[in-house]
Amino acid sequence: MDTLPLYRQLAIHYRQAIDAGTLAPGSRMPSLRALMDRHAVSLSTALQTCRHLERDGYLEARPRSGYFVRQPRRPACEPVSEPAVRLAEPARYVGIQERVTSIIAQGKQYPVQFNLAAASGACELYPAEALKQATIRALRNDPSVLTSSAPPMGSAALRSVLAERALPSRIVLGRDDIIITNGCIEALNLALRAVAQAGDVIAVESPTYYGLLQILEALGMKALEIPSSAQSGISVEALELAAQTYRDIKAVVVVPNFQNPLGAVMPDESKARLVAWCEANAIPLIEDDTYSLLGSTDTPLSAAKAWDRTGNVIHCASLHKTLAPGMRLGWISAGRWHERVAQLKHAQSRAQEVLLQLAVADFMGSSAYERYLRRLRLALRDQREQMIEAVATYFPEGTRLTPPQGGLILWVELPGRASSELLFERAMREGIAIAPGQMFSNSDRFDSCIRLSCGLPYTRELNTAMRTLGSLAAEC
Numbered sequence: 001m002d003t004l005p006l007y008r009q010l011a012i013h014y015r016q017a018i019d020a021g022t023l024a025p026g027s028r029m030p031s032l033r034a035l036m037d038r039h040a041v042s043l044s045t046a047l048q049t050c051r052h053l054e055r056d057g058y059l060e061a062r063p064r065s066g067y068f069v070r071q072p073r074r075p076a077c078e079p080v081s082e083p084a085v086r087l088a089e090p091a092r093y094v095g096i097q098e099r100v101t102s103i104i105a106q107g108k109q110y111p112v113q114f115n116l117a118a119a120s121g122a123c124e125l126y127p128a129e130a131l132k133q134a135t136i137r138a139l140r141n142d143p144s145v146l147t148s149s150a151p152p153m154g155s156a157a158l159r160s161v162l163a164e165r166a167l168p169s170r171i172v173l174g175r176d177d178i179i180i181t182n183g184c185i186e187a188l189n190l191a192l193r194a195v196a197q198a199g200d201v202i203a204v205e206s207p208t209y210y211g212l213l214q215i216l217e218a219l220g221m222k223a224l225e226i227p228s229s230a231q232s233g234i235s236v237e238a239l240e241l242a243a244q245t246y247r248d249i250k251a252v253v254v255v256p257n258f259q260n261p262l263g264a265v266m267p268d269e270s271k272a273r274l275v276a277w278c279e280a281n282a283i284p285l286i287e288d289d290t291y292s293l294l295g296s297t298d299t300p301l302s303a304a305k306a307w308d309r310t311g312n313v314i315h316c317a318s319l320h321k322t323l324a325p326g327m328r329l330g331w332i333s334a335g336r337w338h339e340r341v342a343q344l345k346h347a348q349s350r351a352q353e354v355l356l357q358l359a360v361a362d363f364m365g366s367s368a369y370e371r372y373l374r375r376l377r378l379a380l381r382d383q384r385e386q387m388i389e390a391v392a393t394y395f396p397e398g399t400r401l402t403p404p405q406g407g408l409i410l411w412v413e414l415p416g417r418a419s420s421e422l423l424f425e426r427a428m429r430e431g432i433a434i435a436p437g438q439m440f441s442n443s444d445r446f447d448s449c450i451r452l453s454c455g456l457p458y459t460r461e462l463n464t465a466m467r468t469l470g471s472l473a474a475e476c
């Protein structure tokens, strides 16, 4: 990914100053000369910065007076409704596969121009060239990686780097606590199979990542959907309440940081409380840590695993969203189920292919990785902000959205009894793919919600697509 151009970085900086009220509506933006001096940039960069902010509706140009901060065009959306702490409905066998398959099949009938359905970044956000060079180096150093058998737990070099890179999330692991998997999906599969079996009840967030519901369905397990908030994630109170009524919960699965689809981050106190509650009740906690690194700032978020003192938390993670969607690399640290997971992995799929692991270890071990991550976060923050602004501008009155502080997706609640399925069909006809809310639950509670990806660069064409989507939403 190229560095975000300087003018975009400056535009983000001033947009934050405007959002925070440091530059109030009606006040004068620093002159072009002041911007040049203050940030040591050229006239053209200063001008581009102001034009960019003008295009996004933050500034207006007044003849012979310069740029001024505009009155907000429209108030931001109200946050999505908070769920009540209520008793969860009884656990059910999941019937999501058919729904998801039919949605994907419908999607295939039309050519997709704007894929806002995938929780993934655009290809150009990821470091293809650096990974290519690292792969060539790895192969040159040791061509026998292609012909000798792969280490069962994965490359030691990669596991060492992952253990080191997990430290800022307050996870302390040795490399031998880690097993490399085929994405986080395989890690979740292994975790669930290690602690539960067909017929068992698994507590999950509601709404939740549909891939998790698909796994539960494939394993013949039942999902107990626990109310979850876009502000603070799973309601630990609702989980406790559910456990008093349904006494057979065999595991809890959560995405504590930038939950899919809500974008929620659990406060540290809730993470600690959840870990303690699971431990006290002898219920394994499976943590899916797919998005933690994609926050708006460089300040790392703590994993739930940070509070684990007894090995009761199984930590599953992915490099798919943060580094390389094409490589399908993930990992698991299974605590007290480590041996069981290692056996299951061996029985299920044997070891992962090694060359790409060596390449990733090389790149992730370098300072270039940190610089790349910073650029990725900045680009995603910019894209998220533009998508949030587009929803506020183009979607019908009463649309709700809680701006997430990171991640790749937005959860949007349409007003009234709008049908996300109908919107999905109509948007597909316009070449715009979205993820309808019904994919994220066994119930029909989220039928008027949609999930939108922020993975695409916010171009003029995408802006037009968002305007179209907003008009369609008003008719559904």
Ligand SMILES: Cc1ncc(COP(=O)(O)O)c(C=O)c1O
Residues within 6 Å of the ligand: 119, 182, 183, 184, 185, 186, 209, 211, 255, 260, 288, 290, 317, 318, 319, 320, 328, 329, 330
């Ligand atoms: C919460 C969550 N977990 C797991 C996955 C799948 O991860 P992977 O692609 O690494 O298998 C996704 C992908 O969207 C996800 O959103």
